[in-house]
Structures are given as structure tokens and as C-alpha cells.
Amino acid sequence: MSKEISLQQKIGKGYVDFWRFRGRYRVVKGGRGSKKSVTAAMWYIKNMMKFPLANTLVLRKTFNTHKDSTWAQLKWAANQLGVAHLWQFKKSPLEAIYKPTGQKILFRGLDDPMSITSITVDTGYLCWAWFEEAYQILNEDDFDKVDMSIRGELPEGYFKQLTLTFNPWNEKHWLKKRFFDVKDDPNILALTTTYKLNEFLGDDDRKLFEWMKENKPKRYKVEGNGEWGIAEGAIYENWREEDFNWKAIARQPGYKAIFGLDFGYTNDPTAFVAALVNKEEKKLYIFDENYEHGMLNDDIAKMIKRKGYAKERIIADSAEPKSIAEIRGYGIGRIREAEKGPDSVKAGIQYLQQYEIIVHKHNCPNVSIELSSYVWDQNKAGKFLNRPIDEFNHALDGLRYAMEQIRKPSSISFD
Template identity: 55%
Template sequence: MTSNNEVCNLKLPEVIGKGYKDFWKFKGRYRVVKGSRASKKSKTTALYYITKLMQYSNANLLVVRKTYRTLHDSCFTELKWAVHRLQVDAFWDFKESPLEATYKPTGQKIYFRGLDDPLKVTSITVDVGCLCWMWIEEAYEITSEFDFDMLDESIRGNVPDNLFKQITLTFNPWNERHWIKKRFFDKQDPNILAMTTNYMCNEWLDESDLKVFEDMKTNNPRRYNVAGLGNWGIVDGLVYENWEEREFNLQEIVKTHNLKTGFGLDFGYTNDPSALFCGYVDLQNKELYVWDEMYEKGLSNRKIYENISKMGYVKEQITADCAEPKSIDELQTLGIRRIRGAKKGKDSINNGIQWIQELKIIIHPRCVNFITEISNYSWDKDKFGNKLNKPIDDFNHLMDAMRYGLEQYIVGNKWLY
């Protein structure tokens, strides 16, 4: 590195772009960035940490998400991208088992941890220097402020005079009720930088990218306010309020409950994720245990099959969206023999919702996408703000998959879609 502003003769402002000057310079304990889609928040954070780790020879970084398995395709990949963009590939070594990155000239490390294994988060011992920085990506997934406090306490101890301790949170602001808003955005504190970014600060978007947001602005202004402008999502009139997040051992539950499986699949591809709901229902006690999920864009039918196979559910009976019979046929041919199409009919969505509303829904903490959806799945409104008797057409991929998966248990088999 030739200077603070250059990496291998690259000028950082040209590599990073605009909109993050305060973010780059701030050295207080908390940097909190809520932003829209394509606002560069994750990529800028990755570029920042690669640059600063090479600048501060005693610094180490801990990267955290709620579940460990989501780190590979998000932060790990973003940091590898940043290394390549800064043209410093020769100085970094990335390994995948476990996820870890090492700056070879000094031995500094980037550690990756999930809150699903809290002991590994709080017991990190570094080989070189000190653990002074933490990046929490998709911080909205952390629904318990207590869990954040545990993370906060792990960045402690003395640091060299030229270093500083700092925690960076990046997230999409889906829900204004989240504890992050009150803790970081609703008060003034010199130790906090709370900022909002959106796609308009991303100078590398082309016309087709911008058109996505312009169409969203016209067709779905509610979503545009959050996913486009980065404003807080105002959640009013939730469809489901009968749920709680709670860790549970499925094998222990099976011993004391008469559980039946409920697996549902909603197809997506470019703009929407393919979503697999994996649940177990106790009909007698009216309890639904949400155990696992798949939630990913860009999946071919073969890749959907491979994912379900790796998850261990290829032999389960899966009820899928009947709007894609070719996809169902292909998945059957590939090896998911017990997949079938859901039944659809008049008032099917509302009938399914009413039935599920009678259940107590217990969600395993690793089902982060399910928690995000159910926290935001609400009744739609007309242009005057009056509630309609239909849910919004958003945050509904796993919600739809849940209804498909539970279809077979509706009393009298009258639950039609």
C-alpha cells in the first residue's frame, strides 16, 4: 500500500465511488447503515475492511450473521470481491472450512461466525494483534437486542493507540419496530454514526438497473419507500401475530408431540426467490414448528433438487405452487418423487390464512428469512389507507409455501387454493 488513499496504486475514491465519506472517516464505536437495495452498503463495507486491515497491522475483524450458513454467499464472497477489486489478491488467503481470510504479510485474520453457535462468537483468540472490529451484516435478522449486547461485549480490552474499536451494522430497514431504530437512529450520540443510503448514490448502476427502481416506484410505492429509498418500513396490520422465535430441538419435540410434516415450495427465479418451507404441525395442540428453510434467487429446477437433497428432505412429501406444472414434473423426474401441486380455488389464500392464524407458530432462530417475512406480511390498503381483505403482494414467498405445505391438514379437506 502506497498511502492511505491508494492500494497498489489505485485511487480509493475512484474504486469506491461516492456517498460514503462519513462512513469511511468515522471512528466511533457504532457505524449503523440502513440502505436500499443496490446502495453499495455491503460492498463499501467490504472494501473498507480490506483496506483498513492492510493499513492497521494489529487489527483483526469478526464478521457475523445470525446463521453461519448464510455467510459464505454474502460477506465471505463480498470480501473476496473487494480483494479482487483492490487488486491485492496476492496478499490474501481465503479458506472455506471453516470460513476464514488471512492477510499473508502479517497473519491478521478475518473470522466468520454465526449467532447459531454463540460460544464460537465469544471465544475468539487472535494470533496477531487484537480483535477490534466487527461487521454485522443483515443486522435486522438479529431480533433480540440481548444477542447484540453479547456481540458488543466481545469487542473489549485495550488496543494500540493508533487503533480503535468499532462495530458496523448493515441492513435493509424492513420494520420500524426493530430495536435498531430506537437504539441507534432515535437518539443523538457522538459515538454513533447512523446513516441511510439508497441506490441513487450507486454510480455504477446502468439504465436497466435504474428502471427496476423506477418501475417499483410506480407499481409498488410502499416497497419503493423501503427497498428504493432506504426508509423505515412501516408495518401495520400484520397478518400473523401468533408467533414467537424460540430455539428448539426437533428430536425432543417429537418425543412428546404427535408431529406431522408440512413441506411447501414456492417457485421463483430472477426477481423472487425459490422458497422451501419445512415445518412440523401438532394438530391436537395447534402448534406449528418452523424448522428449516430454503430461500434463494436464480435457482434452476436441478439446483432446487440439489439443495433439497443436501438439506435431507428429498423423500418428504412437498406441496408446490401448481402454477408451474413443468417444474413439478421435472423435480419428480430428478428424484423428488412425492412432490405434488397445491390446489387453488376461490378465497383460498384467506381461508388458508384463517386456519394458520389459529395455530401457535414457533420459529427456529435459523429461519431468518421466514422471520423477516412473517414480521412484514401485512394486510394491504387502498389508496385512502383503508385495510383490504387481502395481504400485500410482498414478503409472501415463504408465507405462500407455508400454506401449500399445510394444505393437507385443513379440517374436512376443504382448503383450496
Template identity: 85%
Template structure:
């Protein structure tokens, strides 16, 4: 087998020397968008597996079905970035990556299938490393601990066990902060990175961050600079994550299905939310979501059809009547505009605050993120105002639209 010479400085870039060299148990990096944290993690995994011929890696996301378009694709890209793509085989069924010369494997799992994690075995060598991508989506620390305990056992001399966690920071009350960033521990490397260390960004990418810095400074602090988000002044407090089967709830006859859609494009995502409402018990189960930037109206219609919601009544942001008409023309016949008013945001929030909100633990990660991050605005003295910060609210705006017909039911008119 011929050797391949690669300059790591030119391939990986700067800003991650400590991350690359660390051999302790926990290698944790939070960073804003464009900080190259995920691609650097992928490059280091490929590099180290080829360096340690008995090492295998477990890659985890909160839900399994997002791996193919994220970690699996990033690791495949990393092999070609390192000029070793011909030495790797990336399989789709089952989803895994195999280093051809040794048979070492990268395995992909989701926390939504606990049995697939506890029963892991490898054909060659040892399970040495795990990578948690988008670790902020894991709201329950116990879910992390179960995987942590599975990386165990004696290793050959020179080998080491390590868990890598990469994520975008948000709520400072998240267990990740207390566990890894607030304690001095030689077994923990906790880094904060941002887009300024990514020399591979284009001028247009940097211009987007400058726009965010000027127009959305609080979001820039989190997504641009990689700092923790605001935790005080949460608008919604009575909510939790839970696993549930929404079809069983529908069978009880006590719940009404509602659907809402908020439009976005370049800087903001389009957000669809599906929920079940029990008006008598004031319970709200959020069972599905879609959250994606850059969606044209035909793609939104395709997504709604793929989810099986094309015949449902969907209440959409009335600020874009043209988009609503186009989506209706693509076969989503019952979509209609929300009835906004001067106090519709506050009234909608006050109505939602009456409900106990249960979010599906694995199907709706972005709803959970927004519920944790949506806060009241403050004046210069720190006093909270009766208006929300216009941020982390795309799914929650969609939720407000979805409940509009319940909050303001159509009254029949009797003519005598």
C-alpha cells in the same frame, strides 16, 4: 513488497465519505437494495486492516452457513477490487481470510453458535472490529450485546474498536431504530442510503426500481428509498422466535408436519415453508424455510430433495399449474395445487390467527421478517380495511397453503 496505487473515489464511489472516515464505536448503515452498503463495508474492512497491521475483524450473520455466499465472497471480491487479491488467502475450512504479510485474520461466526463467539482469540494483534451483515435478522438485542461486550480491552495508540452494522430497513419497531437512529450519540454514526448513490448500477437495475415505485410504492419506500417499514396494523401478533428441535416435537405424536410452496421469479422470491401443527393446542412450529428469487422449477425440485422433503405432501400455489406439473415430473410426486377461492386469503389468515406461532430462531429469518411486516391495508383516512397489503407475504402465503388440508379436511362420502 511493491506498492499499489488505487483511487478510492473511483473504486468505492460516492455517498459514503462519513461512513469511511468514522472512528466511533458504532457505524450503522441502513439502505435499500442496490445502495452498495455491504460492498462498501467489505472494501473498508480490507482497506483498514492493511492500514492497521495489528487489527483483526469478526464478521457475523445470524446463521453461520450463509457466510460463504455472502460476506466471505464480498470480502474476497473487495480484495480484487482494491488490486490486493494476491496478498490475501481466503480459506474455506475453517472459513477465514488471512492477510499474508502480517497474519491478520478476518473470522466468520454465526449467532447460532454462541460458544464460537465468546471463545474467540487471535494469533496476531487485537480483535478491533466486528461487522454485522443483515443485522435486521437479529430480533433479540441481547444477542447483539453479547458480541458488543466481546470487543473490549486496551488497544495501541491510534487503534480503535468499532462495530459496523449493515441492513435493509423494515419494521420501525425493531430495536435497531431505537438503539442507533433515535438517540444523538457521538459514538454512533447512523446513515440511510439508497440506490441513487450507487453510480455502478446499470440502466436495467434502475428500471426495476422505477417498476417498484409505480407498482409497489410501499415496498419501494423501504427497499428503494431505505426508509423504515410500516409497523401498525400487524396481521399476526401472537408469534415469537425460539430455538427448538423439531424432531423431538414429532416424536411426541401430537404434531403433524405440513409443507407449502409459493412461486416467484424475478421480482418476488419462491418460498417454501415447513411447519408442525398441533390442532388441539393450537400451536404452530415453523422449522424450515427456503426463500430465493430467480429459481427455475428444476432448481426448486433440487432444493426440496436436498432438504429431504421430496416424499412429503407439498401444497403449492394453484396459480401456476404448469410449474406444479413440471416439479412433479422432477420427482416431487406428492406436490399438489392449493384450492383457492374468492375468500381463501382472508379465511386462511383467520384460521392462522387462532394459532400461537413459534418460528425457529435461526432457520427461518424470512418468515420472521414477513410476520413483522405483513399488515392490513388502509384507506385514505387511515382506517384499516379487511384486506392485507399484497407485500411481505410470500412465505406466509406458503404457510396458508400448507395448512389448507388441516383447515379444510377431506370428508369421506358414505354411499348407502
């Protein structure tokens, strides 16, 4: 026996354009409680059933975050729409199957690129992709690879579409320039949503936002109004971008060149930073960077040589002594490991906070993104903890390593 469900009652108002849009890119930034993720989940459940040849790919930065977020949201959406009996939500492998047709919702992480490029579907076509928490994707190339995988001719009436949902972390992110600064592109729907669109919030939720508006206006701007910016808790606040001549600054008295390296590979980038520091004036000019995934140790050595820093003192992540030894063997003779210990992170951050940080406007875009996004961690109640988040910290970790020779000059030897 069939039962009619009112979509408007289930979804509410404020998302008509989102629901009807059929262009290539559907991008939604929003504050907390703005319904963006749950609305997306309902759209996919509803439209997979409407288009019997369509399959969906759901992506997050890391695969293991899906089960408690997107997978759970889609399962909830199927229940809300009264069609849970028609869907099978499997945990191993993590996927959702529409039983009448065999269509699938597939879940992948950008931490395993091969699992994305090799995707095939048993029934129909891969039509749609949903990037949840898209602000976590620092590397635009990772998005482009998925974009290119949604290709090929589709039957009449079908369409290819990528949906991105995220909190507006900072205006330096590539998402803003690519989707929100573009005018009159019929292939892009860029929306900003807020809690005011969510009629399902309780009075206590709304009072919390009103309190935030009155007492935490900076936080309200982002979490309430969905505007670009850091809500609260930025670790480094005394920084700016400039277009400076670093060679001229290097000739000034009191400045010393420092270099740092943080290792990564698949999940995280290898980040190299070059800076000029004046200990007396407490000034730090960051003038060069390299920010790249998939670098082997010989690639790192070649990059350092290409940039002309092969003979410089470079302080690298101490977690990989074998990599440091290999890079030294490739001709980077003055590379050494950073100090170890849990307090070294806190001490390094506290020391850097004493400095005025100037970032080269054109040479160091990833350093700027990290400085804009690196914040103190919070507990479930929203209280800040005395530790940073483990995100947006790769170039900044490299900078922290590089500053050890200034903070503790006697602890580092380059003999």
C-alpha cells in the same frame, strides 16, 4: 513494483462519514444497490492493512450463508483494491488472512453462539465486527453478546467498532429504536443510503428503479428510498396493535382461548402464543407470548406453568413428538401435536387471513415483528411464489397450530 489505487474511483461518493467514523456503532440501512455491503468490504480490506494489529469478526444469522456473500464480497474487494496477492482466502476453515502480518478476518454464525464467545486471535486484537443482513437478527441479546466480546484496551490509535448493514425490513425491529431513534450520540453513526449514491449502476438498473417508483410505490419506498417498511408481499395485512384488557374480552360471549407452541433451540427461538378467538366475528386477539432461545423441554413446561396455562389446550409443532411427550410428562397434560403435511401450512395461512388480528401492544413485541416481516417468497426475477419465506414465522407457526382447533375442531382430541 507498487501501484497506486484511487479509493474515490473504486468506492465512489456518498460514504465519507461511513469511511471516517470511529465511534462504537456504525449502522447503515439502505435499499437495493446502495453500495453499503461492498463499501463495508472495501473498508475492512483497506483498514486491516492500515492497522497491523487489527482483526475483524464477520457475522450473519447462519454461518453457511457467508461463503456466497461476505466472504465473496471481501475477496472481490481485495481484487478491486489491487491487493489480492497479499491476502489468502481460505474455505476450510472459512477465513481471510493478511499474509504480511497474519491478521485475520473471521466468519461466524449466530447459529453457533459458542464459536463467538470463545474467539481468540493469534496476532493483535479483535477490534471490529461486521453484521451483514442485520435485520435477520431478531434477538437483540444475540447482538449484545457479540458487542460484549469486543472489549479490552487497545494500543494508541486503534478503536473498537461494530458495523451493521441491512435492508430496512420493518420499523418494529429493535435496530430502529436502538440506533435510528437515538439523537446526538457520538458513539452512533446511523445512515440511510439509496441507489442514488451508486454511480456504478447501469442505465438499465436506474430505469428499473424509476419503473418501480411509478408502478410499485410501496416497494420503491423500501427498496429504492431505504425507508422502513415491507416492500411487498406481506402475508398478513389485516392486523394492528392495541393496548387491550384481554381478561375483559375473554368474558365476552363467543370468545375462546387458544394456545400454540413452535419448537426451537439454537438457531430459532421456541415460540409460545396465547390468543382469544371469535369464530363468528372473525376476530383474533393475541395477548401473550414467550420467545426464547435455548429452552429445554422442562424449561418450556416451567414457563407454561409460570404463566398459568398448564391446564389449557396447547397445540404444538408435530415435528417433535418426543418433546411433546416429555412436556406432557412434566405436567402439561393437554398438549397435543399439530396436523402434518405440506398443505397444512398453506391451509392454516389462508384460514388466518380471514381474521382481523389485534396484537397486545406491550405483551407481544415478537408477534408484531413477525407480522411486520412475514412475506411471500420470491424467485430470482422478483416474482412472488405461492409459499412463505422460512423466516419471521416462529410465533406465527405457533398461532397457526393453535387455530387448528377452530379451523378443524373435529380433528383434535384432548381426551
